[in-house]
Amino acid sequence: MASKRRVSEKWVSGWPKSEQPRQRLLTRGADALSDAELLAIFLRVGVKGTSVLDLSRRLLQSFGGFRGLLKASQQELGGIKGLGEAKVATLKALAAVTVRYMAEEMQRGPFIGHSRDVQRLLCGRFRDRDRETFAVVFLDTRHHVLAVEEMFQGTLNSATVFPREIVRRALQLNAAAMVAVHNHPSGNPSPSPDDRQVTRELQRACGLMDISLLDHIVIGGNDCFSFAEHRLL
Numbered sequence: 001m002a003s004k005r006r007v008s009e010k011w012v013s014g015w016p017k018s019e020q021p022r023q024r025l026l027t028r029g030a031d032a033l034s035d036a037e038l039l040a041i042f043l044r045v046g047v048k049g050t051s052v053l054d055l056s057r058r059l060l061q062s063f064g065g066f067r068g069l070l071k072a073s074q075q076e077l078g079g080i081k082g083l084g085e086a087k088v089a090t091l092k093a094l095a096a097v098t099v100r101y102m103a104e105e106m107q108r109g110p111f112i113g114h115s116r117d118v119q120r121l122l123c124g125r126f127r128d129r130d131r132e133t134f135a136v137v138f139l140d141t142r143h144h145v146l147a148v149e150e151m152f153q154g155t156l157n158s159a160t161v162f163p164r165e166i167v168r169r170a171l172q173l174n175a176a177a178m179v180a181v182h183n184h185p186s187g188n189p190s191p192s193p194d195d196r197q198v199t200r201e202l203q204r205a206c207g208l209m210d211i212s213l214l215d216h217i218v219i220g221g222n223d224c225f226s227f228a229e230h231r232l233l
Helices: 002-007 022-029 033-041 052-064 066-071 073-078 085-107 117-127 165-172 192-206
Strands: 133-139 143-153 177-183 210-221 223-226
Touching: 022 033, 022 165, 033 066, 033 085, 052 066, 052 223, 066 085, 073 085, 085 117, 117 177, 117 210, 117 223, 133 165, 143 165, 165 177, 165 192, 177 192, 192 210
Parallel strands: 177 210
Antiparallel strands: 133 143, 133 177, 210 223
16 A cells, blocks of 8 residues: 555545545544645645645755744745745744644643743744743742733843833732743853843842742753753742
8 A cells, every 4th residue: 555655646635535644634643644744734735746745745854844844934935846825825824823822822821830831831932033032921829820921022142121020010910920931042041141130130129029030941942941940049
């Protein structure tokens, strides 16, 4: 079956129904499909001379996987042979749905019991930003999320942070604790001297209002630095 499928791969619609990616997804689950097969379900059809599976493989190879593909700009996608407006729109919509899904997960009020909970929920959201973004996870007395807000935007190398504004927002939300999060577009999560200074100032400002600063997490690429884990808080 595998060899026959390979020969006729150009026309996925010609496969036995049980072997088509969409049907296999429904009967066996997503784990039974390769990345290219999953992507092919969204792209639906190939182009002249190229099957949808070959097109999917080429895209994943060109952009280094789903992460690179979904962060690619409209112009970058449009420059790929075989990607017309419909397919580009599908990929951009898929990327937007992924981001909104992660945002909804944070707004449901999950319990934050450890710094790794914040890292797991926010790393994907901030690691690919090309500018520094300073966000705060506001928590209630039981450490359930009240809100996740992006407070300050910066440049490639820095973001100006105002601790008093963060504390003011915490009081508005009746937050009992918080976790500060920001990214390093360079991919290196090691805190700068300015990061350490901002953390000290924010900790002092929180202390004056009896609000706990539980951690300050720096995201760089796929790595994170936790001030709490390094006993800097």
